[in-house]
Amino acid sequence: MIRVISLDMDGTLVKSRFVDKVWMEGIPSLYAEKAGLDYPAAKEYVIGEYTKIGSDHLEWYDLKYWIDKFGLSISKGELLELYEDEIEVYPEVREALDLLAENYELVVTSNAAREFIDIELDGLQDYFRETFSATTDFREVKKSPLVYGAVCAHMKAKPIEVLHIGDHYSYDYESALDAGLDALFLDRKGERCGREVVGDLREAVELIDGFM
Numbered sequence: 205m206i207r208v209i210s211l212d213m214d215g216t217l218v219k220s221r222f223v224d225k226v227w228m229e230g231i232p233s234l235y236a237e238k239a240g241l242d243y244p245a246a247k248e249y250v251i252g253e254y255t256k257i258g259s260d261h262l263e264w265y266d267l268k269y270w271i272d273k274f275g276l277s278i279s280k281g282e283l284l285e286l287y288e289d290e291i292e293v294y295p296e297v298r299e300a301l302d303l304l305a306e307n308y309e310l311v312v313t314s315n316a317a318r319e320f321i322d323i324e325l326d327g328l329q330d331y332f333r334e335t336f337s338a339t340t341d342f343r344e345v346k347k348s349p350l351v352y353g354a355v356c357a358h359m360k361a362k363p364i365e366v367l368h369i370g371d372h373y374s375y376d377y378e379s380a381l382d383a384g385l386d387a388l389f390l391d392r393k394g395e396r397c398g399r400e401v402v403g404d405l406r407e408a409v410e411l412i413d414g415f416m
């Protein structure tokens with residue numbers, strides 16, 4: 205029996221535009237100003253530095269690390285606020301969460317750092333019992349089976365009582381299954397098909413109502 209439903213954040217609840225803007229426009233433009241470079245040159249340099257660290261390291265996800273590294277005179281909060289207007293929740297999310305919240309405890313399991321979760325879910329927080337950041341809370345760079353195990357432990361749930369939904373095939377779907385959870389793969393682009401593939405969260409609700 206499913207008791208807890210875990211949702212990914214970026215690409216699942218919230219469009220990726222905000223995160224992309226912060227990293228790919230915010231930091232480069234502040235660095236351009238600081239270093240006296242034109243924007244394209246600053247962007248190329250900044251992206252080169254991101255690539256050197258790579259997404260397998262915790263620093264990749266750590267806004268404060270990059271602000272300090274580039275010597276920018278802005279706080280994490282101020283930088284995030286610059287792009288706050290770009291945060292956009294997918295259109296079916298509230299309706300889907302309203303329906304799911306009637307029967308399940310809802311949580312968010314994201315690899316985004318805590319400060320991104322707090323700002324991106326502003327206005328949706330009341331739906332969720334807990335929000336888990338793989339990087340901030342568990343010091344894991346990817347949502348490994350260990351992360352899902354830790355989420356279950358926090359929720360005092362057995363893995364079979366938890367269903368995770370997210371848009372990354374390996375970190376949201378395969379990894380959750382490896383940890384013994386149920387999982388649905390959210391394929392908003394409609395590239396995959398299968399019994400556990402859904403095109404949006406409304407479809408996920410229908411599937412959960414029908415089979416769980």
Ligand SMILES: [Mg+2]
Nearest residue numbers: 212214215371
């Ligand atoms: Mg995602």
